[in-house]
Amino acid sequence: MPVKLDLQATDPTGARAGFLHSRRGIVPTPVFMPVATHAEVRGMHTGEVWDTGARILLSNTYHLMLRPGATAFRKLGGIHSMMRWDGLVLTDSGGYQIFSLEGSREISERGALFRSIHDNSRHFLSPESSIAMQQDIGSDIMMVLDVCIDSTSPEAETREAMERTHRWAVRSLAARDAVPTEQALFGIVQGGTFPALRRESASFLVELPFEGFAIGGLAVGEGKEARNEMCELSTSQLPSHKPRYLMGVGTPSDLLDCVRRGVDMFDCILPTKMAQQGYAYTFQGVLRTTRDVFRLDGDPLDSSCSCLVCGRYTRGYLHHLLRGKHPLGTRLLAIHNVSHYQMLMGRMRQAILSNTFDALYRELSPKLSRVVKGPN
Amino acid sequence: MPVKLDLQATDPTGARAGFLHSRRGIVPTPVFMPVATHAEVRGMHTGEVWDTGARILLSNTYHLMLRPGATAFRKLGGIHSMMRWDGLVLTDSGGYQIFSLEGSREISERGALFRSIHDNSRHFLSPESSIAMQQDIGSDIMMVLDVCIDSTSPEAETREAMERTHRWAVRSLAARDAVPTEQALFGIVQGGTFPALRRESASFLVELPFEGFAIGGLAVGEGKEARNEMCELSTSQLPSHKPRYLMGVGTPSDLLDCVRRGVDMFDCILPTKMAQQGYAYTFQGVLRTTRDVFRLDGDPLDSSCSCLVCGRYTRGYLHHLLRGKHPLGTRLLAIHNVSHYQMLMGRMRQAILSNTFDALYRELSPKLSRVVKGPN
Numbered sequence: 001m002p003v004k005l006d007l008q009a010t011d012p013t014g015a016r017a018g019f020l021h022s023r024r025g026i027v028p029t030p031v032f033m034p035v036a037t038h039a040e041v042r043g044m045h046t047g048e049v050w051d052t053g054a055r056i057l058l059s060n061t062y063h064l065m066l067r068p069g070a071t072a073f074r075k076l077g078g079i080h081s082m083m084r085w086d087g088l089v090l091t092d093s094g095g096y097q098i099f100s101l102e103g104s105r106e107i108s109e110r111g112a113l114f115r116s117i118h119d120n121s122r123h124f125l126s127p128e129s130s131i132a133m134q135q136d137i138g139s140d141i142m143m144v145l146d147v148c149i150d151s152t153s154p155e156a157e158t159r160e161a162m163e164r165t166h167r168w169a170v171r172s173l174a175a176r177d178a179v180p181t182e183q184a185l186f187g188i189v190q191g192g193t194f195p196a197l198r199r200e201s202a203s204f205l206v207e208l209p210f211e212g213f214a215i216g217g218l219a220v221g222e223g224k225e226a227r228n229e230m231c232e233l234s235t236s237q238l239p240s241h242k243p244r245y246l247m248g249v250g251t252p253s254d255l256l257d258c259v260r261r262g263v264d265m266f267d268c269i270l271p272t273k274m275a276q277q278g279y280a281y282t283f284q285g286v287l288r289t290t291r292d293v294f295r296l297d298g299d300p301l302d303s304s305c306s307c308l309v310c311g312r313y314t315r316g317y318l319h320h321l322l323r324g325k326h327p328l329g330t331r332l333l334a335i336h337n338v339s340h341y342q343m344l345m346g347r348m349r350q351a352i353l354s355n356t357f358d359a360l361y362r363e364l365s366p367k368l369s370r371v372v373k374g375p376n
Numbered sequence: 377m378p379v380k381l382d383l384q385a386t387d388p389t390g391a392r393a394g395f396l397h398s399r400r401g402i403v404p405t406p407v408f409m410p411v412a413t414h415a416e417v418r419g420m421h422t423g424e425v426w427d428t429g430a431r432i433l434l435s436n437t438y439h440l441m442l443r444p445g446a447t448a449f450r451k452l453g454g455i456h457s458m459m460r461w462d463g464l465v466l467t468d469s470g471g472y473q474i475f476s477l478e479g480s481r482e483i484s485e486r487g488a489l490f491r492s493i494h495d496n497s498r499h500f501l502s503p504e505s506s507i508a509m510q511q512d513i514g515s516d517i518m519m520v521l522d523v524c525i526d527s528t529s530p531e532a533e534t535r536e537a538m539e540r541t542h543r544w545a546v547r548s549l550a551a552r553d554a555v556p557t558e559q560a561l562f563g564i565v566q567g568g569t570f571p572a573l574r575r576e577s578a579s580f581l582v583e584l585p586f587e588g589f590a591i592g593g594l595a596v597g598e599g600k601e602a603r604n605e606m607c608e609l610s611t612s613q614l615p616s617h618k619p620r621y622l623m624g625v626g627t628p629s630d631l632l633d634c635v636r637r638g639v640d641m642f643d644c645i646l647p648t649k650m651a652q653q654g655y656a657y658t659f660q661g662v663l664r665t666t667r668d669v670f671r672l673d674g675d676p677l678d679s680s681c682s683c684l685v686c687g688r689y690t691r692g693y694l695h696h697l698l699r700g701k702h703p704l705g706t707r708l709l710a711i712h713n714v715s716h717y718q719m720l721m722g723r724m725r726q727a728i729l730s731n732t733f734d735a736l737y738r739e740l741s742p743k744l745s746r747v748v749k750g751p752n
Contacts, residue, residue, distance in 0.1 A: 039696065043419075043703040045688070068671065068696040075672040076692045084688045295444065296451040312421070312460045316452045320415065320444040327419040327703065 002184035003141060003211050005029070005243045005264065009353050013361070014235070014262040017352035020243060022140055023182050024080075024088050025055070028349055029243065030259045032341045033058040033090060033267040038067070039083050041338070042272040043331045046085040051308065052335065053342035055087040056140075058267040061133050062094035065123065066116050070136040078138025090267070091139035092247070093130045093172075095188075095216075099148040109164065111145070127171040131185075139183060143214060144172035146188040151222035158192035165190045165216075166204050173208055184211035186245060189234050192217055193226045202237030212243035215263070219248040228257055235262035252281055252344055252368040256361055259348050271341050275333035278322040281340040285370030287315075289333065293374040294319040303376070307339035315375070344368075378560035379517060379587050381405070381619045381640065385729050389737070390611070390638040393728035396619055398516055399558050400456075400464050401431070404725055405619065406635045408717045409434040409466060409643040414443070415459050417714070418648040419707045422461040428683065428711065429718035431463040432516075434643040437509050438470035441499065442492050446512040454514025466643070467515035468623070469506045469548075471564075471592075475524040485540065487521070503547040507561075515559060519590060520548035522564040527598035534568035541566045541592075542580050549584055560587035562621060565610050568593055569602045578613030588619035591639070595624040604633055611638035628657055628720050628744040632737055635724050647717050651709035654698040657716040661746030663691075665709065669750040670695040679752075683715035691751070720744075 007018040020027040034041045034049060036057045041049050049057065059079060068076075076082050079089050098105060098112045105114035111126025127145045134142040145168050147161040169187045176185045187205040191197030205213060215234045218227045231246060238244050245265035246258050255266055271281065278290040282302035287294075289301075297315035309318075309332045321329030344364075351360035383394040396403040410417045410425060412433045417425050425433065435455060444452075452458050455465050474481060474488045481490035487502025503521045510518040521544050523537040545563045552561045563581040567573030581589060591610045594603045607622060614620050621641035622634050631642055647657070654666040658678035663670075665677075673691035685694075685708045697705030720740075727736035 038700055038702050039693070040702045040704045043707060045684075045704060045708065047684075047688075067700055068692070072672060072692060072696065076674055076690055082690070082693045082696075296448060298452055308421075308423075312423075314452055314458070316444070316448060317415070317458045320448065320458075324414055324443055326414050326416045327707075328416045328421060331419060331703075331707070332421065 001211065002182045003243070005212070005241060007240065009355075010240070011352045011355060011357040013260045013358055014232075015259045015348065015352045015357045016240075016262055016264060017349045018264065020264075022088055022184075024086065024140060027055045027088060029264040030345055030348055031056060031265050032255065032345045033265065034271065034338050034341070035059075035267055035269045036083070037269070038063050039079055041334075042276070043327075043334055044338070046083050048335055049085070049338065050087065052339040053346065054338060056090060057085065057087065058090050058092065059137070059139065060094070060097065061091045061130060061137065062097035062125070064091075064137055065094065065125070065133045066118055070133055073136040073138065078136075080138060088140040089137075090141040091134045091137055091143065093134070093143040093145040094125050095143075095146040096148050096247075098125055109167070127168040128175040131172055131175040135181065135183065141184045141186060141212070142176065143186050144169045144188055146190060146216055148217060149192070151192055151217060151220045153192060155192075155194055155197070158194055158197055162190040162197055162201050166201070169205060169208060173210070186210055186212040186214050188214045188216040188247070189238075190217050193222050193230055195230075195233055198230055198233050199237055202234055206237070206239055210242070212245060213238050214245040214247050216247050218246065219250055224254070224257075228261060231258050231263065232261040252341070253365055255341075255344060256348070256365050256368065260357070260361060271337035272334045275337050276330050278329075278333070280318075280333050281337050281368075282372060283340075283364070283367065285367060285372045287372040289315065289318045289322045289329075291319075297375045299376055301336055302340070305336065305340060305343065307336050309333075309336040309339075377587065378558045379619070381588070381617060383616065385731075386616070387728045387731060387733040389636045389734055390608075391635045391724065391728045391733045392616075392638055392640060393725045394640065396640075398464055398560075400462065400516060403431045403464060405640040406721055406724055407432060407641050408631065408721045409641065410647065410714050410717070411435075411643055411645045412459070413645070414439050415455055417710075418652075419703070419710055420714070422459050424711055425461070425714065426463065428715040429722065430714060432466060433461065433463065434466050434468065435513070435515065436470070436473065437467045437506060437513065438473035438501070440467075440513055441470065441501070441509045442494055446509055449512040449514065454512075456514060464516040465513075466517040467510045467513055467519065469510070469519040469521040470501050471519075471522040472524050472623075474501055485543070503544040504551040507548055507551040511557065511559060517560045517562060517588070518552065519562050520545045520564055522566060522592055524593060525568070527568055527593060527596045529568060531568075531570055531573070534566075534570055534573055538566045538573055538577050542577070545581060545584060549586070562586055562588040562590050564590045564592040564623070565614075566593050569598050569606055571606075571609055574606055574609050575613055578610055582613070582615055586618070588621060589614050590621040590623050592623050594622065595626055600630075600633075604637060607634050607639065608637040628717070629741055631717075631720060632724070632741050632744065636733070636737060647713035648710045651713050652706050654705075654709070656694075656709050657713050657744075658748060659716075659740070659743065661743060661748045663748040665691065665694045665698045665705075667695075673751045675752055677712055678716070681712065681716060681719065683712050685709075685712040685715075
């Protein structure tokens with residue numbers, strides 16, 4: 001079996017801790033996957049990513065099929081070899097990008113026809129071609145191509161998208177199983193914010209031999225309450241012995257909320273994205289390094305943090321770098337933020353194993369979304 | 377004595393190898409100093425800079441006095457502490473920037489009055505205030521404030537600038553010696569491309585108790601031949617037991633040319649600047665990574681290079697990163713280019729010590745300025 005969840009503990013809240021076994025070693029869960037959209041965690045090389053504690057990355061099939069393209073992966077030996085990454089890689093299917101980012105595309109039951117944003121060349125993404133591309137990339141966990149629609153779409157449209165997602169899920173499995181492979185495949189639960197559809201989607205998919213299940217179509221503007229509700233409802237329908245992955249979530253406090261609801265895996269661009277904007281996540285809250293008040297601050301970003309940045313640099317130096325838009329600044333914040341996410345997951349995991357998750361939740365939940373207004 | 381050159385060997389060509397002794401350890405010469413304009417070697421943290429083999433950096437007083445400003449250096453403990461850099465730092469005086477980069481400034485015998493490019497605030501840079509700022513920065517080697525003029529200026533104007541540079545050199549020394557310090561101070565030979573003025577400038581300055589001498593006013597468009605001539609003429613007038621620093625030079629083949637003419641120290645933004653534009657320096661020539669021909673190239677940038685990048689990544693992956701303008705690409709090229717410069721200096725030094733500099737010169741000089749057109 002390509003990946004397998006070995007559940008170690010389930011907290012009364014529903015939070016789970018385990019190990020994801022794979023051909024590339026064992027990943028403790030719950031786990032956060034830094035995003036390497038273009039086979040690059042923005043500005044960081046894989047040695048640095050590894051040093052944050054991360055052991056699994058997410059990369060984007062849509063972007064990679066356009067550049068560097070399938071030929072490059074075949075010639076240069078897959079994404080692990082290209083990036084020199086010894087951990088796992090999960091690839092999304094391209095579904096989200098096809099439906100969200102593209103203006104001119106034609107979608108039919110067969111798949112989606114679209115044009116490259118780079119050179120206007122024509123490309124076709126179907127359940128089968130997405131799997132083929134993910135096989136060229138050589139990821140450890142592949143995702144099925146799904147139909148992503150606006151979370152405010154009416155029920156009929158949401159049902160239609162969900163049903164096509166189901167038919168595509170079956171085709172994706174068939175494509176994956178056509179050749180022997182060690183690559184896992186996850187199905188994606190859809191259904192918008194309609195509880196009945198979410199239930200129907202989960203119960204359809206769990207009958208299929210996926211190695212794990214993702215919860216899709218959330219974190220797209222439906223609001224935190226609806227997301228938590230749909231997340232909880234979805235996980236309640238999923239088998240406990242398979243990994244559950246909530247796509248595209250989220251802030252540190254979102255992670256607390258959704259681990260609590262039984263999610264095992266997350267990805268989000270926030271740690272690197274917020275770094276670009278000068279924000280550092282800390283266990284005391286969010287710190288905007290460019291605020292004047294940090295200009296002469298000789299303390300590290302977070303004195304409880306063990307990352308390279310907190311070990312070496314002051315807020316004052318980071319303020320200088322970020323204010324001047326010097327590229328090292330963004331990079332150091334990215335290293336810190338990715339490390340912070342890893343430490344947060346580690347603390348949650350430890351709490352689940354020791355039956356203290358609820359206490360940790362109550363301690364961190366208010367802190368993490370605070371704003372750090374000035375020096376300690 | 378704050379810094380002292382211990383000359384180990386002088387090649388028949390005039391190339392010199394030695395050790396620069398300082399309060400922060402010993403630096404082998406000839407040496408190339410990566411540029412940390414804003415207390416940052418563009419995109420690289422000091423751990424990475426150290427790993428390239430560099431042990432001395434250059435930083436810019438003009439930029440640092442505007443941001444983060446003297447207060448920040450006093451509060452955060454100087455540039456070594458701010459950057460976490462255990463090697464040496466040389467600071468320029470701000471002269472070049474005041475004369476070259478600024479539109480609105482008033483210059484008199486006292487100094488230069490100018491406005492900040494950031495907030496239009498007024499600043500005054502004099503020989504004394506430049507030393508004071510360099511003392512706040514806490515560099516190991518300070519430069520005198522000099523008068524930089526266009527290398528095509530007529531002789532009378534060049535003489536006037538040179539003579540003021542000399543008066544400012546005397547004032548700089550007095551300012552430095554007003555308080556006990558371990559910071560070295562270098563004088564700057566000026567005189568444009570007029571041999572008589574260069575000789576006069578050198579003979580004036582060598583009578584003053586500077587710990588070293590820089591050759592200024594070159595590499596500003598006077599052409600390679602004139603630069604080499606002025607460089608050779610200047611070094612011939614300087615005492616052999618003190619370090620000689622050619623400011624702002626240059627390409628790898630420029631370094632070969634000027635080490636041959638007796639220069640010990642160099643600085644230049646080219647390694648990081650060219651990285652931004654996608655160029656890698658190799659011992660086979662200059663390689664533009666974004667060329668289509670490298671898209672599927674599975675070789676490292678330079679198989680004779682021992683840097684982190686050549687040990688881990690293919691030209692194909694670098695092509696992908698640079699073509700897509702992904703920030704890791706520029707960074708990896710910067711690491712490689714700075715490493716290449718260090719390796720080049722190391723090879724020159726070894727050749728000088730073993731009396732084979734001329735052979736190395738003849739081997740490398742044509743190679744280094746070649747263009748690498750395709751895969752090996």
